[in-house]
Amino acid sequence: MEGVKKKSHLLSKEKLLVALEKMMLIRAFEEASIKANQQRKIAGFLHTYIGQEAIAVGVLDHKLPQDSAVTTYRCHGIGLTLGMRPHEGMAELFGKVTGCARGKGGSMHFFSKEHNFLGGHGIVGGQFGIGIGAAFKSNYEEDNAVSFTFFGDGAVPQGTFHETMNLAALWDLPVVFICEDNQYGMGTANTRAIANTDIASKADAYGIKGYTINGMDFFEVHSKMKDIVAEVRATRRPVLIHMKTYRYFGHSVSDAGLYRSKEEVEAYRQKDPIVHVSQEMIENKMLTEEGLKELQKKVKAYVQEAVEFADDSPEPPLEELTQHVYFDEVGE
Amino acid sequence: MEGVKKKSHLLSKEKLLVALEKMMLIRAFEEASIKANQQRKIAGFLHTYIGQEAIAVGVLDHKLPQDSAVTTYRCHGIGLTLGMRPHEGMAELFGKVTGCARGKGGSMHFFSKEHNFLGGHGIVGGQFGIGIGAAFKSNYEEDNAVSFTFFGDGAVPQGTFHETMNLAALWDLPVVFICEDNQYGMGTANTRAIANTDIASKADAYGIKGYTINGMDFFEVHSKMKDIVAEVRATRRPVLIHMKTYRYFGHSVSDAGLYRSKEEVEAYRQKDPIVHVSQEMIENKMLTEEGLKELQKKVKAYVQEAVEFADDSPEPPLEELTQHVYFDEVGE
Amino acid sequence: MAVIEMREALNQALRDEMKRDEKVFILGEEVAEYNGAYKVTKGLLDTFGPKRVIDTPISEAGFSGLAIGAAMMGLRPVVEFMSFNFSLVAMDQIVSNACKMYYMSGGLYNVPIVFRGPNGAGPRVSSQHSHNMESIFAQFPGMHVMSPSGGYDAKGMLKAAIRCNDPVIFLENELNYSQKEEVPDEDYVIPIGKGDIKRPGSDVTIIAWSRMLGLARKAADELSHNEIDAEIIDPRTLKPLDMALIAESVKKTNRVVIVEEGHFYAGAGAQIAYDIYSNLFDYLDGPIVRVTQSENPMPYAANLEAATLPSVAKIVKAAEQVCYRV
Amino acid sequence: MAVIEMREALNQALRDEMKRDEKVFILGEEVAEYNGAYKVTKGLLDTFGPKRVIDTPISEAGFSGLAIGAAMMGLRPVVEFMSFNFSLVAMDQIVSNACKMYYMSGGLYNVPIVFRGPNGAGPRVSSQHSHNMESIFAQFPGMHVMSPSGGYDAKGMLKAAIRCNDPVIFLENELNYSQKEEVPDEDYVIPIGKGDIKRPGSDVTIIAWSRMLGLARKAADELSHNEIDAEIIDPRTLKPLDMALIAESVKKTNRVVIVEEGHFYAGAGAQIAYDIYSNLFDYLDGPIVRVTQSENPMPYAANLEAATLPSVAKIVKAAEQVCYRV
Numbered sequence A, B: 001m002e003g004v005k006k007k008s009h010l011l012s013k014e015k016l017l018v019a020l021e022k023m024m025l026i027r028a029f030e031e032a033s034i035k036a037n038q039q040r041k042i043a044g045f046l047h048t049y050i051g052q053e054a055i056a057v058g059v060l061d062h063k064l065p066q067d068s069a070v071t072t073y074r075c076h077g078i079g080l081t082l083g084m085r086p087h088e089g090m091a092e093l094f095g096k097v098t099g100c101a102r103g104k105g106g107s108m109h110f111f112s113k114e115h116n117f118l119g120g121h122g123i124v125g126g127q128f129g130i131g132i133g134a135a136f137k138s139n140y141e142e143d144n145a146v147s148f149t150f151f152g153d154g155a156v157p158q159g160t161f162h163e164t165m166n167l168a169a170l171w172d173l174p175v176v177f178i179c180e181d182n183q184y185g186m187g188t189a190n191t192r193a194i195a196n197t198d199i200a201s202k203a204d205a206y207g208i209k210g211y212t213i214n215g216m217d218f219f220e221v222h223s224k225m226k227d228i229v230a231e232v233r234a235t236r237r238p239v240l241i242h243m244k245t246y247r248y249f250g251h252s253v254s255d256a257g258l259y260r261s262k263e264e265v266e267a268y269r270q271k272d273p274i275v276h277v278s279q280e281m282i283e284n285k286m287l288t289e290e291g292l293k294e295l296q297k298k299v300k301a302y303v304q305e306a307v308e309f310a311d312d313s314p315e316p317p318l319e320e321l322t323q324h325v326y327f328d329e330v331g332e
Numbered sequence C, D: 001m002a003v004i005e006m007r008e009a010l011n012q013a014l015r016d017e018m019k020r021d022e023k024v025f026i027l028g029e030e031v032a033e034y035n036g037a038y039k040v041t042k043g044l045l046d047t048f049g050p051k052r053v054i055d056t057p058i059s060e061a062g063f064s065g066l067a068i069g070a071a072m073m074g075l076r077p078v079v080e081f082m083s084f085n086f087s088l089v090a091m092d093q094i095v096s097n098a099c100k101m102y103y104m105s106g107g108l109y110n111v112p113i114v115f116r117g118p119n120g121a122g123p124r125v126s127s128q129h130s131h132n133m134e135s136i137f138a139q140f141p142g143m144h145v146m147s148p149s150g151g152y153d154a155k156g157m158l159k160a161a162i163r164c165n166d167p168v169i170f171l172e173n174e175l176n177y178s179q180k181e182e183v184p185d186e187d188y189v190i191p192i193g194k195g196d197i198k199r200p201g202s203d204v205t206i207i208a209w210s211r212m213l214g215l216a217r218k219a220a221d222e223l224s225h226n227e228i229d230a231e232i233i234d235p236r237t238l239k240p241l242d243m244a245l246i247a248e249s250v251k252k253t254n255r256v257v258i259v260e261e262g263h264f265y266a267g268a269g270a271q272i273a274y275d276i277y278s279n280l281f282d283y284l285d286g287p288i289v290r291v292t293q294s295e296n297p298m299p300y301a302a303n304l305e306a307a308t309l310p311s312v313a314k315i316v317k318a319a320e321q322v323c324y325r326v
């Protein structure tokens, strides 16, 4: 297991502004989705990304067009980071035909072919195979892509974690395995689910490198991932990243979160990645308080536009019910 | 990962004779089964234990009555070591009602309730859960038992390996995970299946101890396992044992074994555990050449008796077809 | 008699059986400290402690296998799947181990185990979280499959399942958990394989179970306004089927509608229909009609989900069809 | 036309399609260096190299998932299960991912993938190695299920499966691999969903597929001595069913026997029977009879295994029964 020396602030003002805006967009989008859920415009499960924004934005800034990404049902932040508009995201949550999955997938199943976003997936551990498969395709077609495969700490005990780590290591598949360890799988603290919670150290079992990164610190995530992604792209060896992070809200909106203390949640809110980045930028004269407020306004307006777009969009026509079951027409 | 100092020859002459006879019995039983298979008395798959005898006998000498064992389809050696008569074993292979599973299980499914032998199992990785379940029961009932859970190197890439190692480590289940690494899963060398073939080192991922043992050396197996089993019994912490061994014959009798060289096989036959133990005993005046021949005769006769028993036994009566599907009678 | 939610009835059955038999324990994701994702195991940790009420990691194949091994050694595990969608990752353990063990060991090792949890479409949870598993598990000899439609049955049936010495697949439905019903406090058992007439009638037999029973009741009310007197049969146990009860009803009504929340192809309803045709062919006025999901994965959109699932209107239409009222 | 074994016909189909489309590759246990556990992939490694013919570790869930991801990214994997018993450990990948992806992504990601290998009872391999999976996979909308009965069909059907842009479950039978048949060298495709009349007849329709077809043929010969002229229909594709072909036959014979190697409860035969009853009720002289496995796991003993499986005698008896000759 190795570390990568921290190199903060190597980002230009322009790049930092883009990153900050993306994190703010995710935050605003999720806040709007919680509100819409209370208004019963969104049904089923709703798992928000609030608190984990630095990971999606810090990691995926290193994604090239041919690269792919796949994740869990907690997929909104990654979709938006990749460039999906909040419009198609919110419409999906509203179950409208203008949604990124035509309203068929819902909150857990954001997809974007344009960005090789292979989806949000509902079965814990179910997306690992898809992630290594995308990496396999890259080697097969020699397009020099890497596969960003996100998963939660709760997926570590699942068999597919082990099977796909072994396959990726055995076959030199360029996979960046990113464990977003928010310390809980639903109400279960990871210490009650994982024997040896030093997740990065599990890389040794497969003869690959593991890294532990503070997922609340955008600068650390961005700078360390820069080198790591470059390394995976060059060597085609998979790596396992242990991102330490936290979710501010319940597992899903229906979760009261009685299993953790207010203090614990507060402590993490103090390390908020959006506050952190904006403060650093202000201190470094890359941003003014006014500028920040402007950005805030801009993002909120953009999300509001998305909500209206979703509201105004129609449900899928009933003819769609049996469309997309099969690509080909067969039989009578 | 730790070692245990080798202590050979701590075994009394009596114990060694018993061990030697058991290994010879397994060898003779498997040779007879190969013959019977050629005579079409045995059908389906037939996976022999020849070459691996030192493991079953060296490990299970430390089994107490309340302990349990479970393994793969390569289960004859373990069944016989536990005390099953070759008669019930051979009858099972012949598909006779006098077999240890009444002829319903066949070669892959030896069971013995008397010895807590939870079976031979056909699905690679399928028996891990059963093994940790037996250990769970021991803690639940506080009977101080340990669970001997055998598996092949080919099962290491399987998800259940990881899931059960994690559960056993997380919950302090007294499981002795024993990987019988005969270096191939069918025609696949383990280097083509396992990233990082230092299997014992995988214990670290679960925060438990791993040991590597020469499975061809009965003395090493027996002495190291003595301490290890005592440790597991006392601490209730699972351990992972990497037993390096070899199978002299094909994966099953239908396997031509083109994937390995005559030389390789020969090299291992030179380390034959039965020859090794008998020679050591002769050198140490615990056994004479004549005594060895006698033993040979005795064992052969015993197996011959088993073959005749199996020959003379009836097939299961047809009423048995739908017996043992359910324990309880329900419905009309 | 107390009027309680079905989740509470299930909770009572678990409590009673755990009190009754030291060897009964429950394990699954969030069953202990969280009191169950759907609160079916509420308070069990407090009462029985962490030895017998166990939170598991997300390792369905691992902890299902563990439970099977423990059952072989004489314990009586109740495995909760947070939802039966997740039984798919444990499928091999259930089918190749739990289901075959007693037979392939020649009667040496039976597996007294219950796999329970919500089955079928939770509301608006889309394609990967809406599987109905009854026909999948019923396919394999060696397991029983039960599915209660309300609290009273749920309590008695779960007791029977836990006392059974063979594997039982016990399929609940999330949307039934908060449904209230009169449930006796005392101990009672509804045997495996016993169906029930939920509404006597003379014109058409509607066979429905689990959440579909509620729809069938509403449909029967509507049909009654149209002079169609429907008899509703709840098989309760899908394997083995209570064919005697079904036969009695079909001999009386000569017309059958089978309602199943799950998929059409080789669903449990296909088997029930086959058994009826085989044993009661001459009693049938016309073909049996099945109401099932439409042939697509479950969509998220409200209108598409509704169009996918069976509904009161679809059941009414089917009943009218078999009664030649359309 | 060359007379070759079915394994060779399958091998030809794989070769042709791999030549035809660079994106087609095959992976599975022992498919490369060992030339396949049953030699279906013989020589493919030599011809196409390790990039496209890949030996996998024993990780069915892992490599099935890998193939699904590769298919989403545009490749066309053929996954060999050494036997379909082992598909149970990959069940979630097949059902929750391959089968749902196109729908739940709103049409963004289809999954062109074939899962193939031997299905059903190998001889004398007991309870854990004898599953028939047709009805399990056919349950879920989003996949097609095919099962050839001989070399000619196998070649044309596998080509159709590999060219299909959706997941196809392709069920072979170990006992058919060495069965010889005339198979054209040239390229031909047997479309998904097209059944075939294997023997024209007028008195009874026997529906059978895969290994059961051979038994049905023998039964038909025996029946002919008893003046019963059986028509044998091989649906070839179990989902979707060629109901048009079946209907034609049933309208002619008015009597149906369905032969299925697998289990009785909710087998594919139950669905076929239901579809026939629903569409052709008035054409039927009497109830359809299914010949299936007896309701027990597969035993090892020769006599019990034989008693478990469908046989020529059981098919003859069933046909005579529907023809009222008994």
Ligand SMILES: Cc1ncc(C[n+]2csc(CCOP(=O)(O)OP(=O)(O)O)c2C)c(N)n1
Pocket (backbone or CB within 6 Å): A047, A072, A074, A122, A123, A124, A125, A151, A152, A153, A154, A155, A182, A184, A185, A186, A251, C029, C058, C060, C082, C086, C089
């Ligand atoms: C195989 C499976 N088992 C159980 C569940 C139910 N479930 C959904 S999310 C979840 C917790 C996952 O936690 P984690 O992986 O840490 O992701 P997080 O929600 O914290 O982002 C569980 C148990 C599931 N979706 N899939």
Ligand SMILES: Cc1ncc(C[n+]2csc(CCOP(=O)(O)OP(=O)(O)O)c2C)c(N)n1
Pocket (backbone or CB within 6 Å): B072, B074, B122, B123, B124, B125, B151, B152, B153, B154, B155, B182, B184, B185, B186, B251, D029, D058, D060, D082, D086, D089
């Ligand atoms: C899940 C599963 N996949 C594939 C098989 C087919 N199979 C039987 S044994 C075997 C090789 C196992 O090798 P290993 O675990 O090393 O045990 P060994 O035979 O060497 O003792 C394979 C692939 C199986 N039985 N189960």
Ligand SMILES: [Mg+2]
Pocket (backbone or CB within 6 Å): A152, A153, A154, A180, A181, A182, A183, A184, A185, A186
């Ligand atoms: Mg988490």
Ligand SMILES: [Mg+2]
Pocket (backbone or CB within 6 Å): B152, B153, B154, B180, B181, B182, B183, B184, B185, B186
């Ligand atoms: Mg091996």
